[in-house]
Amino acid sequence: GENVEQHPSTLSVQEGDSAVIKCTYSDSASNYFPWYKQELGKGPQLIIDIRSNVGEKKDQRIAVTLNKTAKHFSLHITETQPEDSAVYFCAASAGPFAGNMLTFGGGTRLMVKP
């Protein structure tokens, strides 16, 4: 089955700096890669995603890049703010169809210091 590795497990940055979180996956059949933000005591919220036919996607301060050959994808947050502090999870799915399971990375605890 799919295996998703995520690094680092914790990341501390100063407000205004950039943060980068990296994930690798094992199943070459995976073609959908979402990123989730989880705040304390809450369920994950989708923040950005990318499909395998795209190399990069950007939404305001967040961007995701995908290297399908190397089987890794990354989340980039620029101009970090204290409210970006949360746990971020990457995930991979084998397809866009209803019912396809998500395999999650181990999570990254991001702390943005004011």
Added chain:
Amino acid sequence: GAVVSQHPSRVICKSGTSVKIECRSLDFQATTMFWYRQFPKKSLMLMATSNEGSKATYEQGVEKDKFLINHASLTLSTLTVTSAHPEDSSFYICSTYPPGQGPKGYTFGSGTRLTVV
């Protein structure tokens, strides 16, 4: 967007008792519900997948008699932790999606923190 309501948000129970967690899809019919367990500072681990009107599919290592899943309607799925023990203490999260939508449409409940004392 799609909303999944999960209750209770927190529950404390005594060892040996059973606890029921409910997840409702508020504005769409949910044929499938994923149930996850999350240990402190760890990732989400899929426990089981429930389908309306049929038996749930459990992941390897998950005791189906321990974690009873019922998906009797298109808007409600329940997870019952039976004869709970302290090691069952965890954060449980459900997830589902509107008909026809793939992983992009997956919506998560707000989670239930179970503490067994």
